[in-house]
Amino acid sequence: QKEVEQNSGPLSVPEGAIASLNCTYSDRVSQSFFWYRQYSGKSPELIMSIYSNGDKEDGRFTAQLNKASQYVSLLIRDSQPSDSATYLCAVNFYGNKLVFGAGTILRVKS
Amino acid sequence: EPEVTQTPSHQVTQMGQEVILRCVPISNHLYFYWYRQILGQKVEFLVSFYNNEISEKSEIFDDQFSVERPDGSNFTLKIRSTKLEDSAMYFCASSDHYEQYFGPGTRLTVT
Numbered sequence: 001q002k003e004v005e006q007n008s009g010p011l012s013v014p015e016g017a018i019a020s021l022n023c024t025y026s027d028r029v030s031q032s033f034f035w036y037r038q039y040s041g042k043s044p045e046l047i048m049s050i051y052s053n054g055d056k057e058d059g060r061f062t063a064q065l066n067k068a069s070q071y072v073s074l075l076i077r078d079s080q081p082s083d084s085a086t087y088l089c090a091v092n093f094y095g096n097k098l099v100f101g102a103g104t105i106l107r108v109k110s
Numbered sequence: 111e112p113e114v115t116q117t118p119s120h121q122v123t124q125m126g127q128e129v130i131l132r133c134v135p136i137s138n139h140l141y142f143y144w145y146r147q148i149l150g151q152k153v154e155f156l157v158s159f160y161n162n163e164i165s166e167k168s169e170i171f172d173d174q175f176s177v178e179r180p181d182g183s184n185f186t187l188k189i190r191s192t193k194l195e196d197s198a199m200y201f202c203a204s205s206d207h208y209e210q211y212f213g214p215g216t217r218l219t220v221t
Contacts, residue, residue: 096166096208
């Protein structure tokens, strides 16, 4: 059984701080990793993808992947109240199927 | 920016009835998916579709479910005899390779 684990939170950070979200997964052969943002009652919105070890930056977002330790993280710099949402980690273990974690609720307080 | 669209946004049906959920994937994408999310739970994979056939399906996707690409733009999910436990948000997604983009979802309520 392929598993993706996330701390459910909520993670509360003040406006302007760095939010750090973490995710672990069960299978070392996984190749593709994704972060989605989901506002309440809405669909998942792709914000980052990462395929190789190291960091990948896109604007205020940085995804970090460590395949040896089987974890992937998402850093959000200069957090804004509009970043308040549930962040879903998704892993492609094989084929094109995504396995999602339960998500981490992020609250950014102004 | 191209996006996945889904209709209807909300469908209410009685137990035992058939429903068809419709999706228009992003036009140049070749891979199509259905996921569902029961309220308060994880997003769960149902089925993937490529080259006019199912490429993978989950244990949830049993004989009551079917998918079809009836024309060059639409992708549908049919549930033949709905059950109370089918009540969920159903998301269509599409990709050209790895990155999957989700539609806004159809909320299915089975009474």
